[in-house]
Amino acid sequence: MFRSVIVRSSSSAKQSLLRRSFSSSSVPERKVAILGAAGGIGQPLALLMKLNPLVSSLSLFDIANTPGVAADVGHINTRSEVVGYMGDDELAKALEGADLVIIPAGVPRKPGMTRDDLFNINAGIVKNLSSAIAKYCPHALVNMISNPVNSTVPIAAEIFKKAGMYDEKKLFGVTTLDVVRAKTFYAGKANVPVAEVNVPVIGGHAGVTILPLFSQATPQANLSADVLTALTKRTQDGGTEVVEAKAGKGSATLSMAYAGALFADACLKGLNGVPDVVECSYVQSTITELPFFASKVRLGKNGVEEVLDLGPLSDFEKEGLEALKPELKSSIEKGVKFANQ
Ligand SMILES: NC(=O)C1=CN([C@@H]2O[C@H](COP(=O)(O)OP(=O)(O)OC[C@H]3O[C@@H](n4cnc5c(N)ncnc54)[C@H](O)[C@@H]3O)[C@@H](O)[C@H]2O)C=CC1
């Protein structure tokens, strides 16, 4: 259809105008940068973003091994141009012009560790990467995957504030894997097709701070209180289940890459003006007394368009909400303190 429009138009100026307006109104140019692109999450995430037709430029940054990953992914015959960048000297080029930056850089858990045990190493990594984002692509949306997300998002926010470019609409903690797990586990127990399932997950991204709202799950199913308690616990412990199964070889990478790609796609759709894009994410929020909180968020041309209300909670979920607040509050404060010391 595009080709026939061009062939029939008379002047070359008209042709190029048509080409420009056609391509900008259908699929705009979008640069996506992945920081930590050679890691367990980074590699399959790079693959999935290479398959995304909304991406025109894919920038793969890591402190090591990116040339190989970029050469490999770059041979795939899809829209985006792929460039690998390695080492801090190349971080500026990796980030310049980015519309969306996805951060899965940092160390993963081993059995027996909590996500907070990663703080000492990952907080510093996120701080440095956030400073570079502030400098080289201050208008980009940022999808934070690096753990502990409950603290790394507040760290990035503080670094952005210090740099004078913080826009709360553009910073997201990626909690999509909690939603992905809640959907899978619920579909199994409710015996409904998983593709039709929706379950909001609120709070944060660690243990009890992960609160799936099965009372709002669709399609509705009449599950007993015991089953709902077990589903909630399995969702909260989903990351640990994978860490233990991998027995020292890291944490969720493939399901996380899938979840990260879903969330990034939603962000790109929002940027491109697709209406009614709603996903759960850990963002700056006023829907509880906590300054950061995961809930349903409407995505738009500037990032967060609206943080949606929690909706009605069951008594069990109300208890879960109160129970998660102290831990989430202290993780936020830990991140804020670190960024300011
Ligand atoms: N938000 C979520 O739902 C989830 C978060 N995670 C977190 O994602 C992070 C990454 O996990 P994996 O990919 O399994 O770890 P990994 O160790 O396989 O990969 C991490 C990558 O980050 C790179 N890296 C380290 N410092 C860097 C820096 N300064 N700049 C750029 N790259 C840097 C490493 O070279 C490595 O390639 C961990 O913190 C993990 O806990 C993991 C699963 C789910």
Ligand SMILES: O=C([O-])CC(=O)C(=O)O
């Ligand atoms: O559990 C971990 O350490 C990794 C993670 O965040 C998850 O799988 O949800």
